Amino acid sequence: MKPWKPSRIYVEHSEIDTPLVRRLQSRLPEIPLQPVDDLRSAEPDRFDDGKQMLVAQRHRGTFLQHCPAGTSGLVCCNYLVMNFGSNCPYDCSYCFLQEYLANNPALKVFTNAGDGLTEVDTVLRARPERTFRIGTGELADSLALDHLTDLSCELVPFFAERSNAILELKTKSNVIDNLLRLDPKDRVVVSWSVNSAVMMREEEPGSASLDERLAAAAEVQAAGYKIGFHFDPLVAHDGWEEAYRDTVTQIFRRLDTRRVAWVSLGSLRLTSQLKALIRQRPQVSRTALTELVVGDDGKERVWRGLRVKMYRRMLQWLRDVDSCLPLYICMEPASVWEKTFGMIPSDRQVAQRLVGAEA
């Protein structure tokens, strides 16, 4: 997989003389920087056009937020998200950013990541008794642009020195060169979103293949990082049982389960608006063909019985590999936890199950 490159770069006028913009200029000298005063003028009309370009701008507002699961009556693992940019160069058919960023789709990187780390530092110092799990892969892929931004070179040393936080870098890329030069001191988990072979091949255009993701995972694991996997979204396509089992087999053929921090499972979940957007895509998507029902949080999912069946099958295959793997399901109510795991954990217990974190 070739590292991603934008076709054009816009820079907020006030940010031209910042380390990030100088880095972009030196890494992509063939692409002239276009200064803009009004960032709205850099926004394209079409969502897919936003993925061809890059905007470097200052972030105004808070960087750190609670994961949305914490506010909607679902069992929550007390996860925090930090946003150092928005949108992603890959084009997964089911991606919620198609709806969430419909009005501001330009792929953005923020020039003031240091302000975000100052914010995190304040939160960590205020609660030394609690261990936080913090990720950067909510509104963007954590590593897809790292060959251009070097963001990991700021994040990994910062978290390596903090005793009460774990950073998660979540990706579908194989952009790991910076990580291999850094020492995470056991405070960083690099995780890969994975799926069945047909889903990765046909529903996740632009991202790394399973082979590339696993080769990268093996390298970062050998370099001292813990790793994680997210089977999300699980989709009940034709042949799903064999296909997901095969992905589980391929992963753990190459990786040491003792250095796996967590494996999560999540079912396909769509709003009605996102479903409509998926139906407008040029390729017919399996995610739009799946029969879904509306849940209490307003999102559509496959019916509960099938979700539980898929989770149980996955748990069985994962526990066959290693019964000690830390496992959880994502964005699900207590009733689904009970049917899947035979118990309903508190939010705090879920967090402890993952990293021994005090929630």
Ligand code: SF4
């Ligand atoms: S990798 Fe993640 S953020 Fe990027 S398009 Fe796919 S689902 Fe969206």
